[in-house]
Amino acid sequence: MDEDKRIVLENLNVRYSGMETSQLKNININTPIGQIIGIVGNSHSGKSTLCRVLAGIIPKIISATISGTYTIAGRSPMDDWTAFNTSTGVVLQNPAGQLSGLADTVADELAFDLINQGTSADVISKRVANVAAQMGLTDQLRQKPESLSGGQMQRLAIATAIITQPQILIMDDPTSEMDPVGRQQFFHWLTTVKDTTVFIVSSEIDDLCEVADSIWIMSEGELVSQGSPQDVFNHLSPEWQIPTPTVYQMAEKMNWRLTGDVFPVAAEELKEAFDATN
Amino acid sequence: MPQIELHNLQFAYPEKSFNLNVEQHLFSDSMTAIVGQNGAGKSTIFKLLTGLLKQDAGRITIDGVVLNDFKPSERLKKIGITFQNPDDQLFNATVKREVEWSLSQVNSDKDQNAARAVEVLKKVGLADKSDENPYDLSLSERKLLTIATVLAVDPEIYLFDEPMMSLDWPSKRMVTDIFRELSATGHQVITITHDMDWVAEEFHSVTVMEHGEIKFSGTPRDLFGDRELLQRVGLLPPKIMELAEMLGDSKTYLSPQDYQNQNIVQ
Amino acid sequence: MTDQSMLSDESAGKSKWYNAVDPITKLLFILDMALLSFAGTNLIMEAGLITAAFLLLVFSKISSTTVKALGFSLFLIFTMLVIQGLFYSKNQTVLFSVLGINFYKEGLMYATTLGSRVLVIILASGFFMVTTTISENAKYLEQSGLSYKTVYVLMSVCYILPEIMGNMRKIQQAQRVRGVNPQRTILQKLKSVLPVLIPLVIKTLDQSMTRSISLQLRGFDNPKRKALKADTHYRLAGMWHIGLTMIAVVLIGWKLWTKINGLF
Structure with missing residues (x-):
């Protein structure tokens, strides 16, 4: 297929300076853009490093020994950093660290990214209102960013990432501080995102299985599994120490199988397997 | 097992429209989860229990003794807490010293403290990181370190604010095992959490808070069986x-x- | 979504008189006040300056931090009074005695003058600090033609102190919960603060690094960046700048003139 429509990582190795072992080992991916990709792994599996590479933070901002290639939709952070950076939106693990610190209000914080791109004032105010509504921050627009709760802060971080309408969205555990209803609303919002490639690191396996087109499992710096949620969670290795989704556990206990002798991982599939058995 | 009693407890933050108001409540189960939406007053209860905040009215007693009457060192042996964000809690240069600092507050014997620190770090799987700077650990490991600092002192009552948040799966299993062990050895574990699957599976007792008040106290089965209540309190x-x-x-x-x-x- | 903020909406307040004064005018005002207080030699004039600066502060806004900072400076000035009253080298005339200890007029006068000058500067700077925000200064500087990158570097210097203080507050809170030190006296506070200074600095640097990464990702050095017109309207900024600068020049000139004359 066309290079412009794919995410390609070839023999990617990354080692931070001063470290003895590589954080990413020989990562190979060739997959279409426009998907929601869930990245799953434990501490030190390399998932946060992978996010940094995908966002171009490595090697453009943090230096590291890097070999292999990375292009997404034909672009690489190494070729034209400003253009690449403009096409991505990034949510870091620590939402408070993402704030500019130079904004008096949530609205100013949101406008920051657009001002940087030289957007006109009336477009800015429209987009700020729109994104705040999507993330449920309309009532907070005039508040100081520091006064937000953890969950609100994460939604603000997401809002600053999506306000520039990036084609690539990279989010490192964006719901960790949200309450269950907030998290549910976030994952529902994620299904409404169009024409965007989304990389999301999360430990919410149940939710990932509902929204992700593809799951990547990381373990000790290697990409040990990739494919559809159903495929990946039906072939877990105990070594990776990754749990199965609740749907899978329920179906396994009840022996509800789909055709092809696999267990369902998402609600729709569960219904199908249930109907086939009962 | 220790009994914590809240009696006519009232607290309001200056400049915030929030009131905590608990007429009567008894924490007497070995494992209790406190649940409720953000801003319901869960963390406020913890801050009152550890003396970080002082109530405007009412009293807290542990086994009949008023909380404020405990000497600081007695209080540390009674109640230990981990915060939601480990970065708010860690301030030493190495992992080992972080644990030893907590121990030094209740015991002046350095050798004993060093030995105990090694033991506890092993328990949370951080033994091989004891000389590292806490800021070089992953978020999950920093969280485990805060748990280790409390385990080291071994208080009778453990308060955990969102202990599972940002933990990876092996760590979650480890922490669940630690909780079971604590609860089986006469301690009282009280946990704030948003993780309902975990509450349903592991806890004997659950307390629901909303707008600064306790709206329910009972078993997870009774709570989750009451859909109307769940809806009302946003769970x-x-x-x-x-x-x-x-x-x-x-x-x-x-x-x-x-x-x-x-x-x-x- | 469901999170409820427990904070009231503070920043939506109406525009106050001091918002119409631009940051540079305020900075020049500090300079002039300092020069005036150093030029003056009599205490009545110092009292006048203190009153003027104090009134400005009272009519702008007073926060608990301002009160604390003022309390702390007054405490320092008081110790200075005691020390100079007792030990100033030119001490001759006994003004009064407490428990058989003599306080001297010369030392007390000297310390009062010095203390007044410090107080004038503190009050004037206090006015600047409580009436402008980091973001206002940043916007103003950017509009005055500095590149945003330069503004950011300048502002992060201003930012580091509140950041360290915020981190310190968290650490002290953690120490209160995890420890037995009640931290009531200054000595107890020092004892708890000293060992954590290095981790504190590391933590703050770590945060600055995260912020810098995130700002780069958010494109703050994008050449296309176009600052928005600020919605605050400063009144008579140009006139203030010229006037205050002229006062400063006159004061410095006069001081130099008297110094040079004094040499002959």
Whole structure:
């Protein structure tokens, strides 16, 4: 297929300076853009490093020994950093660290990214209102960013990432501080995102299985599994120490199988397997 | 096991429209989860229990003794806490010293403290990181380190604010095991959490807060069986119930295992 | 979504008189006040300056931090009074005695003058600090033609102190919960603060690094960046700048003139 429509990582190795072992080992991916990709792994599996590479933070901002290639939709952070950076939106693990610190209000914080791109004032105010509504921050627009709760802060971080309408969205555990209803609303919002490639690191396996087109499992710096949620969670290795989704556990206990002798991982599939058995 | 009693407890933050108001409440189970939406007052209760905040009225007693009457060192042996954000709690240069600092507050014997620190770090899987700077650990490991600092002192009552948040799966299992052990050895564990699957599976007792008040106290089965209450206080049932409901079954289930037990006739 | 903020909406307040004064005018005002207080030699004039600066502060806004900072400076000035009253090298005339200890007029006068000058500067700077925000200064500087990158570097210097203080507060809170030190006296506070200074600095640097990464990702050095017109309207900024600068020049000139004359 066309290079412009794919995410390609070839023999990617990354080692931070001063470290003895590589954080990413020989990562190979060739997959279409426009998907929601869930990245799953434990501490030190390399998932946060992978996010940094995908966002171009490595090697453009943090230096590291890097070999292999990375292009997404034909672009690489190494070729034209400003253009690449403009096409991505990034949510870091620590939402408070993402704030500019130079904004008096949530609205100013949101406008920051657009001002940087030289957007006109009336477009800015429209987009700020729109994104705040999507993330449920309309009532907070005039508040100081520091006064937000953890969950609100994460939604603000997401809002600053999506306000520039990036084609690539990279989010490192964006719901960790949200309450269950907030998290549910976030994952529902994620299904409404169009024409965007989304990389999301999360430990919410149940939710990932509902929204992700593809799951990547990381373990000790290697990409040990990739494919559809159903495929990946039906072939877990105990070594990776990754749990199965609740749907899978329920179906396994009840022996509800789909055709092809696999267990369902998402609600729709569960219904199908249930109907086939009962 | 220690008993914590709240009596006519009232607290208001200056400049915030929030009031905590608990007429009468007894924490007497070995493992209690406090649940509720953000801003319901869960963390405020913890701050009052550890003396970080002072109530405007009412009193807190532990086994009949008023909390404020404890000397600081006695209080540390009674109640230990971990915060939601480990970065708010860690301030030493190495992992080992972080644990030893907590120990030094209750025991002046350095050798004993060093030995105890090694033991506790092993328990949370951080033994090989004891000389590292806490800021070089992953978020999950920093969280485990805060748990280690409390385990080291071994208080009678453990308060955990969102202990599972940002933990990876092996760590979650480890922490669950630690909780079970604590609860089996006469300690009282009180945990604030948003993780309803975990509450349903592991806890004997759950307390629901909303707008600064305690709205429910009882077993997870009673809580999750009361859909009207869940709706009112903005909580979701465990995932397994959501799935069962989709299949046209509105009974109360606490885990996939529970579902199997109730639906497969032996 | 469901999170409820427990904070009231503070920043939506109406525009106050001091918002119409631009940051540079305020900075020049500090300079002039300092020069005036150093030029003056009599205490009545110092009292006048203190009153003027104090009134400005009272009519702008007073926060608990301002009160604390003022309390702390007054405490320092008081110790200075005691020390100079007792030990100033030119001490001759006994003004009064407490428990057989003599306080001297010369030392007390000297310390009062010095203390007044410090107080004038503190009050004037206090006015600047409580009436402008970091973001206002940043916007103003950017509009005055500095590149945003330069503004950011300048502002992060201003930012580091509140950041360290915020981190310190968290650490002290953690120490209160995890420890037995009640931290009531200054000595107890020092004892708890000293060992954590290095981790504190590391933590703050770590945060600055995260912020810098995130700002780069958010494109703050994008050449296309176009600052928005600020919605605050400063009144008579140009006139203030010229006037205050002229006062400063006159004061410095006069001081130099008297110094040079004094040499002959």
